[in-house]
Amino acid sequence: MSTSTLAAPGHDPAAEFLDRRTPLERARGVLHRYPALSPAIVLVVSVIVFGFLNDRFLAPGNLSLITQQVAVVGTLAVAQTLVILTAGIDLSVGATMVLASMVMAQVTSAAGVPPLLALLLGLVVGLAAGGLNGLLVTRLKLPPFIATLGTLNIYLAITLLYSHGATVRGGDMPGSMTWTGTTFPVFGVRVSTGVVLMLAAYLLVAFVLARTAWGTHVYAVGDDRDAARLSGISVNRVLVSVYLAAGAILALAAWIQIGRANAASPNVGVDMNLDSITAVVIGGTSLFGGRGTVWGTLLGALIVGVFRNGLSLAGLDVLYQTLAVGVLVIVAVSLDQWIRKVRK
Amino acid sequence: MTTIDATTATDRPGDADTTPVLRARGLVKTFGRVVGLDGVDIELYRGEVLAIIGDNGAGKSTLVKCLTGAEIPDQGEILLDGRPVHFKRPQDARAAGIETVYQTLAVAPSLDVAANLFLGREVRRKGPLGSVLRITDRAGMRERARRELRELGISTLQDVTVPVENLSGGQRQAVAVARAAAFGSKVVVLDEPTAALGVRESGQVLELVRTLRDKGVPVIIISHNMPQVFEVADRIHIQRLGRRAATITPKSHTMTEAVAIMTGAAEA
Numbered sequence: 001m002s003t004s005t006l007a008a009p010g011h012d013p014a015a016e017f018l019d020r021r022t023p024l025e026r027a028r029g030v031l032h033r034y035p036a037l038s039p040a041i042v043l044v045v046s047v048i049v050f051g052f053l054n055d056r057f058l059a060p061g062n063l064s065l066i067t068q069q070v071a072v073v074g075t076l077a078v079a080q081t082l083v084i085l086t087a088g089i090d091l092s093v094g095a096t097m098v099l100a101s102m103v104m105a106q107v108t109s110a111a112g113v114p115p116l117l118a119l120l121l122g123l124v125v126g127l128a129a130g131g132l133n134g135l136l137v138t139r140l141k142l143p144p145f146i147a148t149l150g151t152l153n154i155y156l157a158i159t160l161l162y163s164h165g166a167t168v169r170g171g172d173m174p175g176s177m178t179w180t181g182t183t184f185p186v187f188g189v190r191v192s193t194g195v196v197l198m199l200a201a202y203l204l205v206a207f208v209l210a211r212t213a214w215g216t217h218v219y220a221v222g223d224d225r226d227a228a229r230l231s232g233i234s235v236n237r238v239l240v241s242v243y244l245a246a247g248a249i250l251a252l253a254a255w256i257q258i259g260r261a262n263a264a265s266p267n268v269g270v271d272m273n274l275d276s277i278t279a280v281v282i283g284g285t286s287l288f289g290g291r292g293t294v295w296g297t298l299l300g301a302l303i304v305g306v307f308r309n310g311l312s313l314a315g316l317d318v319l320y321q322t323l324a325v326g327v328l329v330i331v332a333v334s335l336d337q338w339i340r341k342v343r344k
Numbered sequence: 345m346t347t348i349d350a351t352t353a354t355d356r357p358g359d360a361d362t363t364p365v366l367r368a369r370g371l372v373k374t375f376g377r378v379v380g381l382d383g384v385d386i387e388l389y390r391g392e393v394l395a396i397i398g399d400n401g402a403g404k405s406t407l408v409k410c411l412t413g414a415e416i417p418d419q420g421e422i423l424l425d426g427r428p429v430h431f432k433r434p435q436d437a438r439a440a441g442i443e444t445v446y447q448t449l450a451v452a453p454s455l456d457v458a459a460n461l462f463l464g465r466e467v468r469r470k471g472p473l474g475s476v477l478r479i480t481d482r483a484g485m486r487e488r489a490r491r492e493l494r495e496l497g498i499s500t501l502q503d504v505t506v507p508v509e510n511l512s513g514g515q516r517q518a519v520a521v522a523r524a525a526a527f528g529s530k531v532v533v534l535d536e537p538t539a540a541l542g543v544r545e546s547g548q549v550l551e552l553v554r555t556l557r558d559k560g561v562p563v564i565i566i567s568h569n570m571p572q573v574f575e576v577a578d579r580i581h582i583q584r585l586g587r588r589a590a591t592i593t594p595k596s597h598t599m600t601e602a603v604a605i606m607t608g609a610a611e612a
Contacts, residue, residue, distance in 0.1 A: 033507075211479045213466035216459055220452040230450035232435050232464035290454045 032339045035284035036296035039332075042282075043303050050310030057313055064183070064190040066305045071194040072097075072260055072269065074301040075253035076276035077283075078201045079246035081297045084280050085209075086222040086242050087289025088137065088144035093250055094273040095155035096129040098266060100254035102159050105168035105264030108177055115176040123251040129155055130247020134240035156270065163266045170262035180259025194256035201249055206294045218242060222289025278325055279304055282332040286340065303328065363426045364389050365562050366411065366442070366531050371420035373406050380406035381417065382586035388531060393553055393563045395573040398583030399606055404566050405535070407583060411564070412444045412533055413437035424530060443528030445520045447536040453509035457501060458482075458489040460508050461523045492526045493518075496555050514545025521552045525561065532556055533564045538572060550576045570599045582606050 021029070031038055051058045076093045083090040104122040107113040113121070129151065136147035170178040180194035209215035217238045220228040229235050258264050283300030285292025307328065308321045364387040373381040381403050388394050398404045409415035411422065413431030422429050424440055431437045434444065451460045462485045468474030469481045489504040498518050501511075508516055517537060524532045534553065538546035546569075553563050553576050567573050573580060574594045582589045582605050589605050597605075604610035 211482070213468070213478070213480050216455065216463065216466060216480070219455060220463055223452040223454045224450075226448060227450040227452050228463070230434070230444075230446055230448075231452075232438060290452065 028339055028341070031335075035286075035291060035339075036293050036299060037284075038335060038339075039283050039296050039299035039303060043299050043306065046303060046306050046310065050306060050313070053310070054313045057310055060189045062309065062313070064192075066302075066309050067189075067195045068183075068192050068260060069309065070301050070305040071192060071198045072253055072257045073272050073275045073279060073304065074298060075198045075201055075249060075256055076272055077279040077297045077301050078198075078205050078294055079249040079253070080276040080280045081283075081285055081292065081294050082205065082218065082242050082246050082249075083144065084222075084277075084285055084287060085218050085289060085292060086239055087225075087287075088222075088239070088242075089148065089277065089287070090133065090243070090246060091145065091148040091273055092129065092133060092152040092155055093246070093253075093276050094270045095152045095159065096126060096247060096250045097253045097257060097272070098269050099129065099155045099159045099162075100125040100251045101257050101264045101269075102163045102168070102266055104177065104254060105173055105258060106163065108174055109168050109172040115174045118177065119251075119255060122254050123248060126247035126249075126251030126254070127244055128247070130243040130245070130250065131240070133247075134243030137243065138236040138239050152273070159266045165266055167263055167265040167267075170258070173258070173264075177255070178259045178262055180256045181262055182259070192259070194259050197252060197256055201252055202294050202298050205245075205249070209294065214238070214241070219290050222291075224290070275304060275325075278329050281336070282328055284332075284336065286336055287333070288340075291340075300332075364423070365425060366564075367423040367426075368407075368411060369421050369423075371407065371410055371417045371422075373403075373410060373415060373417050379586050381410065381420075383420070384583070384586070384588055386411075386581055386588065388562050388564060390562055391557060391560050392578040393557050393565060393576055395577035395580045396564060396566045396583060397568075397570070397573055397580060397602065397606060398589075402583040402606070403586045404583050408444075408533055408535060408564065408566055411437070412442055414444075438527070441528060441530030442533065443524035443531070444533040445517075445524045445535065445537055447539055451508045451516055451519055454507055456505045456507050457493075457511075457519055458486040458504040460519055461485070461489045461492065461504075461526060463523075465527065488526075489522075492522050495559075496522055496525055496552055498522060498552070512545065513541050514548045517541060517545070517549050518552060521549060521556075525552075525556050525559075528561060530561075531564065532561055533566075535566045536568065537565065538567065538569060546572065570602065574599055574602075584608060 056062055076097060079093055080090055100122040103125050104118045107121055108115055108118045133148055133151055136142045136151070137144050180197060181192060183190040183192045209218060217228065217233050220231065220233060221235050221238045225235055257269055261268060279301035280292070280297050281287065281300065282303050283292065283296030283298070285296055304325055307324050311321045311324055312318065366388040368384065368386045371381045371384040384403065384407055386407065396404050396407065406415060410417045413434045413436045416432060422431070424442070429440055431440070437444070452463060455463065466480045467485050469479045473479045474481065486504050490502065493501050493504070501515055501518060508519060511519070521534070521537065537549050541549065550572060553565060556563050565576065577594060580592050580594065580602060582592065582602060584606060592602060592605070601610065
């Protein structure tokens with residue numbers, strides 16, 4: 001039986017392995033430690049490339065357009081990040097947002113409900129939708145993919161039943177409902193209020209994830225559920241709270257969407273599910289949970305926005321944008337798999 | 345219910361305090377028609393390492409689960425510092441000062457060492473930053489983590505900001521043991537702590553067990569590894585067929601004799 005070398009000063013058992021690593025392995029180690037690094041590099045490179053390809057790409061007007069196009073998907077992606085960090089997935093983010101936006105739009109235009117109350121109602125819708133997802137995942141123990149695939153269809157059906165398929169125009173709502181679409185200049189670039197609200201959501205979630213015990217528990221639950229439970233963390237409570245928080249963020253996304261589109265339509269935004277997942281994945285958050293940051297997601301959302309905008313400025317058909325986003329997702333997930341091999 | 349505790353009384357180390365820190369009497373636990381525990385007694389005294397050995401199905405794990413709140417015994421009583429306790433969940437035992445290190449390393453790989461030490465027990469900042477904004481005292485927790493590791497003599501883990509996934513198996517187990525040591529004010533229970541480790545790393549963990557004992561915290565260790573048990577334990581509780589077959593010491597019996605008692609080839 002060997003006795004201990006643990007306490008021997010200056011002895012580092014890892015030292016003998018450190019020098020054998022190739023530059024590629026070292027790069028992988030760095031990327032593993034800083035998950036937001038690879039999307040940051042991709043974003044900078046793609047902005048430079050698209051800037052060279054087309055003079056108009058870096059024009060203030062175009063940059064403003066990109067940020068506004070990113071605002072809604074970017075906000076959905078914050079909610080999506082929270083869920084994916086717990087090793088879950090939320091396919092109902094788009095449907096929840098559309099449902100909340102239709103409720104907000106209808107009650108203000110038809111019923112004349114004051115905007116503040118309407119926003120609160122939207123929040124209640126978001127919390128209810130997220131809460132139902134959370135209960136399905138924790139009480140019925142459904143895989144998040146199945147639970148939210150079900151609620152995706154349920155929320156869509158409710159939206160169509162409730163709205164009778166009709167769009168509510170921005171002009172029929174009080175001004176504060178479309179306030180999120182108003183813009184103001186920042187160093188010559190027009191920034192919309194919705195973009196500011198999206199950034200506020202990122203700041204808030206990033207802060208909570210990094211600096212509170214709840215944030216640590218979110219990572220722990222996604223990382224190793226049994227370890228979290230054995231450490232005294234109430235896993236189900238964390239999961240439900242994550243889906244509730246996602247629901248609240250989706251209500252914010254609904255408001256931003258109304259401003260962006262200057263309307264609330266039951267048919268717009270449903271396809272944003274996959275874009276939100278794309279942003280999260282490109283942003284370096286692992287679909288296996290426990291690893292990633294919302295800042296990576298913001299970069300991922302910007303990358304998708306830059307690719308779509310840049311390719312369309314380059315005169316390519318919208319189909320090629322979709323193709324490029326598809327390639328991006330596959331590259332990003334492959335990169336993630338490769339980076340995760342660092343784990344022993 | 346028959347008890348065989350006469351063999352032990354003279355062997356226990358230190359007699360400053362004769363009340364066992366942890367004592368269980370007549371524990372019975374059945375799973376349907378399967379009898380896990382059939383009236384088990386066990387005592388753990390201050391400043392000792394008590395090993396629990398036994399063949400598969402002898403009731404080692406069930407016994408430890410009852411002591412740490414993971415299972416509720418059907419009958420019998422558990423006394424902590426002489427007072428009866430009734431654990432319904434692992435959290436109850438933990439709150440009472442009994443910490444368990446599980447065979448499956450209960451650490452979150454992507455979190456750093458300090459975060460793992462305080463996982464589920466995060467300390468908040470003082471004042472409104474903590475009470476209103478609920479900000480955790482990261483610097484304070486890291487400082488305390490460094491101190492705990494230093495006190496346990498774990499010099500290879502001085503950087504508490506390293507994610508646990510970057511550590512070796514022995515270092516991860518050291519994190520788990522350090523967590524138990526930091527919060528286990530009364531008892532630390534280690535369930536097969538070296539099962540997944542190499543020879544050198546096992547040695548490191550056993551050294552930690554001794555350090556813990558020398559700090560006055562009694563340790564219960566479950567192991568299949570006889571040489572390790574005889575190396576580290578002060579007393580050895582032998583579990584057989586849901587009962588305590590005997591309690592021996594490494595001095596009173598040889599490994600062969602212990603195995604004989606364990607398998608029923610010999611009487612205690």
